[in-house]
Amino acid sequence: MSYFNNVYTLKLDIKQQNPNPVIRIVQYDSAVFKIELYDNGRKIDIKDGERFTVSVEHEATGETHSGIAKYDGEQFVVYDLRKADMKNIGTYRARFASYKDRNRVSSLMFRYEVYEDYETVGDASELTMLQELFQEVEEVGRVTQRQGEYAEDRGDYANAAGDYANRAGDSHIMNWLPYVKTLAERNKLYPNPENGDTVYVIDENKVFRYDGIDALDWEAISGYDTSVIQDIYNTKEDKTVVAKLREDLNSLTVGARNLLTGTDFETPMNLKYSTPTFTFTQNKSDSSMTLAPTDQFVSSSAAYFNLEKEALENNFFTLSFNVKVLSGSASLKFKVGDSAYSEPVTLKASSNYQRVVLTTSTQGLTTNKTNLLLQTTSAIAIEKESFKAEIGNRATTWTPSYLDVKTKLDDYGTRIKGLEVEMNTNVVKKMVYEADKSKNEEKFSKIIQDANGLSSIVAKKVEKGQVKSMINQTAERIRIKASNIDFDGAVVFKNKNNKIDPNAFVRINGGELTAKGYYRRVWRDGKARNRVQVVQLTDGMVRISDPKGDLIDSTKDRDYRYDIDVHGKRVYSTVRSLYYSSDGVSTYRDGSGKAFNKDGKVVSSGTIEFFSHEYSRSRGLTLYSAGGAIGLQAAKNAIHIDAAATLYNRSRQANVIIRPHENVRKGINDFKFGISADNTGRLVYGDESKRLGVGLRFSKSSKNKVITGIDSTGRAGSDVRLEIGEVRANKLLSRDGKETVYFNNAGSGNLTQSATLRAGGVKTNATNFYVGVRGELRVTNTRGANFGRYIGYMPIRASKFNSVSSRKYKTNIQDLKINSLDVLNSTDIKQYNLKSDLNDGIDKVKYGVILEDSHDALKEGDAIDVYTMTSILWDVVKKQQKEIEQLKK
Structure with missing residues (x-):
């Protein structure tokens, strides 16, 4: 078994938890704990400590051991683990205690784990592999630097050769093509070459130029050394470093891997989903990002970040x-x-920045495993190169994410490839042009003439009968005709006394083109434009500017880009511009104006953004306006909003209004959607200003779920009616308790109250009519339960009353165990008057039994069970019949 000398430094704080390494030890290996004490982040001087102990307990077996630790006289309390401290495999709880004047002054907990074999501790090559990866990154950087210096030297030669080439004009035209490896590859890639096409063939170590009309006229050009080209070709092998590094990164499974992209802030870092509950910005001034809740923040709100891989x-x-x-x-x-x-x-x-470490369990994690949700109740700033999300319960030092590193490596590879092509082309051109230098100098002397007296044709030929350029000059004009015209320096076209008209000219300078001129135009608003306009092609975009554009609608301080201070006084610019770029069209070059506003606010009056991530991760088209309105108008046709997914209509601070038939109906006829102050939703139709209209209000509550009819002001008025052919509902409730409303309710049975259903009859289309009750179905007078006083029951008249007696409704069926004759004999028939009859003026004698004087078998609450009474009489008759038949015999 291999042995390792494991030294672990522990920072124990008596008031807060410090992040310490996960201590994993191979059983019976040498291991040392070096302990430092802190008080709320402030280091404690422990040199005066009298005694230090470490007590350990195995979590599974409960075995305990204690040992003495020693102060090393400088910084640490050192404890060497003994054999007893790693006797069992598993996790140990350890307690460090310090004593002074025989009193214990501190007692702090930590844990360590003991494994049987080092392979079970973890991947021993994790740190080494990471170091090797970064070493290879550094090596790629050094290779790139060397190639850059090499290219710089060769570029100087190439620039010199280019100077000769420019002066040589069209002599020996050579159109350089990318190099090839073999002649067969040359013929395959360039089957139809043009006169002057030139290519370097690696295996032949020669440069070939096409000088004819068919593929057999490739002519080898000699007279120079091509070893430099071969050296450049060989440097391609350096790219294998990049390929190997990509392989290693793809297989990287280091536990401390950062799963958040862009935390170095070298490229914009965005939220995974845009949300109205948080604002998220990156601050270039102090290299931080700001996350702040908005006024729409609720307790469940969170900002979503995207993880590069799923959490475990x-x-x-x-x-x-x-x-x-x-x-x-x-x-x-x-x-x-x-x-x-x-x-x-x-x-x-x-x-000042504070270090925060948050750890959570992924127990029960099933969905959205790449979503990281961060919640803050107040605005915070996060420092760059500190934001790190990683698997595990220990925070490690910040590192860039895998995708960040891979992006840089891809950039290195692209740059190396570009250097190879550039060096190949430039160096070969230099060697060729140096060979022809003497010929070029001879031709230079023929074309150097006084420009004022030039009136001739200068012809340069590569071969007989082929004219490549021609210049004619007279006092009135210069005519230039050539297959290629190269201007070295700024080119300006003048049109006013041989000088530049400051308001009418075209200028070409490198990659910039500026055109300025007078114009007259009447735009859609009917206002005439009669001013100067500037068009610029620069910085990869087209800018069209009107120096007095803001005067059209009398606006000021809109274009902060050009507002200036003159002697302490602000002078408002009247320039108005449009920028056309590969990202979109905007009134500001950055698409928002934030870069030019002193408060960093969006001030663009209009932006059309292509490839936009504002509303979707899969990009789209977004129209913005900071303070103005955005309108879509089709005067004589339709406007279609067609979406396969959800169609959103949002208003952040006001109502959503739909106004149909605006030009063909009288008055204002709006359908207005809104949210009231109590967070209820409303839909109102009509003219709110004249209190005309009606609508609905929708509650937003888990308990009180209500749709209310309202008038145009949003009030639930009694004059709002609902007219409809059929209403289907579980309940009909009275809104204000009036008796004239029919409704269902869990009433008390007192029919004098309003909680009753009143009707002159009930008619059903069904075969059967069901009345569902929890107790009994009772027919009373109009007082019902009468608040617990005596109840006046009323008769029921029908053709027949049937009692359910099927075996399927009964259980515990047995033969009769009571003496039915005793029940009959113990129950007497009385005559009486009903109190309810007498109260209603009815004096009618009735005949029957008295509940209190009857046998218990006949009682059903405060009533007599007639079905039971009939059944008992039936049994008595059967018995009497048997006795009669016996007496007859």
């Missing part, structure tokens, strides 16, 4: 970063997917 189930996940709270205090917590949130950490506002 039933594990731990850690988020660490340097943060400062910008105002008040902030409670911070996070989670992954549908797992539980971490314990919140509360910080107060500070001008």
